[in-house]
Amino acid sequence: MKKWFAVIGDPIEHSKSPAMHNAWFEEMAIDATYIPVHVTSQNLEAAVSGFKTLGASGWNVTIPHKTAIIPYLDELDQLAEKMGAVNTVVRTKEGKLKGYNTDGDGFVRSLEEAVGKSHKKKPVLLIGAGGAARGIAFAMHQQGYTNLTIANRTVANAQTIVDEMGTGRAISLVQAEKTLADFSILVQMTSAGLATGNFSMPFSLDRLAKGAIVADIVYNPLMTPFLQVAEEKGATVVTGLGMFVHQGAIAFNYWLGEYPNTNSMIAQLKARLGGQ
Numbered sequence: 130m131k132k133w134f135a136v137i138g139d140p141i142e143h144s145k146s147p148a149m150h151n152a153w154f155e156e157m158a159i160d161a162t163y164i165p166v167h168v169t170s171q172n173l174e175a176a177v178s179g180f181k182t183l184g185a186s187g188w189n190v191t192i193p194h195k196t197a198i199i200p201y202l203d204e205l206d207q208l209a210e211k212m213g214a215v216n217t218v219v220r221t222k223e224g225k226l227k228g229y230n231t232d233g234d235g236f237v238r239s240l241e242e243a244v245g246k247s248h249k250k251k252p253v254l255l256i257g258a259g260g261a262a263r264g265i266a267f268a269m270h271q272q273g274y275t276n277l278t279i280a281n282r283t284v285a286n287a288q289t290i291v292d293e294m295g296t297g298r299a300i301s302l303v304q305a306e307k308t309l310a311d312f313s314i315l316v317q318m319t320s321a322g323l324a325t326g327n328f329s330m331p332f333s334l335d336r337l338a339k340g341a342i343v344a345d346i347v348y349n350p351l352m353t354p355f356l357q358v359a360e361e362k363g364a365t366v367v368t369g370l371g372m373f374v375h376q377g378a379i380a381f382n383y384w385l386g387e388y389p390n391t392n393s394m395i396a397q398l399k400a401r402l403g404g405q
Contacts, residue, residue: 132161133184134384137168137176138191145349145398146189149377152397153389161186161385170197177201181226187219187384189377195230195260202228211267211293214260217380231379232261232372233268236316236346238379239371242391244342249273252311256302256331257318258286261346265316270294278312280305280331306332313338315364317345317355330355337362348373351402370395370402 136146142165150163166188168176173194178201180188190198195214199205202218203225209215215228253274255262258281266277277297281287287299300308309315309332319331337343343359348369356366374394382388 130184132159132186132384134161134163134187134189135166135180135185136163136189136191137166137173137194139167139169139193141165141167141191143349144191145373145401146377149374149394149398150381152394153381156393157387157389159385168194170194173197174201177226181220185220187217187380189380190216190218199228202226204228206230208233208267208271212260212264214264216376217383219383229380229383230264231376231383233264233266234272234379235374235376236265236344236372237268237272238375240314240342240344240367242371242375243367244365248314248342250275251313252276252278253314253316254305254309254312255279255316255318256305257281258283258290258299259318262287262318263290265318265346266290266294266297270296278305282331302332306336309334309336310338313341315341315343315359317343317347317353330358334358334362337364339363340365342367345369346372348398349402351399370398374398 136144144165147163147165154161195216198215204227206229209228209230212230214230217229217231219227221227255266279287279290280300280302282302284299284301291297291299341364343364344367345353345356346369347353351368360366374391378389378391
């Protein structure tokens with residue numbers, strides 16, 4: 130029987146996930162399809178029930194449902210449980226719904242693909258303390274990054290993540306700006322990555338260390354305003370596109386037991402988004 134998958138969110142029209150997964154299905158000769166489904170918050174429980182009844186093999190979850198979906202699932206992967214957020218649902222052989230979060234691991238894979246694995250002991254500054262920051266912090270810690278600092282406008286929110294990880298430290302954005310030269314890797318996870326009319330940097334990059342690695346988790350636009358400034362300062366920049374593709378590939382692997390070609394997909398999407 131043909132398998133089908135989906136991505137749910139509100140809004141959902143902008144998602145590149147259907148194009149990505151359907152291209153992988155075609156490339157790998159897998160008889161499956163992947164569709165976007167607009168699900169509002171009040172219809173989330175009914176949507177999960179409907180997906181189960183209609184035999185969905187799995188689906189992705191995006192804003193605003195990553196936390197709200199948890200009560201409707203049967204079990205959670207350890208990392209998703211720690212993060213309190215799910216972006217991938219797998220229908221197990223027993224018919225149960227298991228939640229995973231592939232965002233953090235997707236980011237780490239994209240970072241290491243771009244700059245290698247030799248930076249695990251270097252000081253890392255994570256900017257922001259929302260759901261994405263939580264996922265990336267836990268994943269980096271789990272994969273051996275031992276020197277993590279989380280900077281946020283509300284320091285208490287950053288401290289909560291630090292306390293849950295049991296390591297690292299929390300600082301303000303003002304402190305981050307003052308001590309910026311101390312960090313080898315910066316990961317931008319606030320709305321500053323988005324090129325909107327009211328764009329503002331979380332802080333100045335004037336003290337950015339020479340040769341720093343600067344990543345942003347936003348992938349559209351590829352070169353966010355934050356990355357543009359970092360590149361002008363001489364940093365090695367890592368766009369959010371690799372994270373997007375790898376989080377999808379990890380989900381694909383959970384569903385089908387195969388890891389798709391991420392390099393060709395990154396190249397395809399880069400061309401579509403106007404990158405070089």
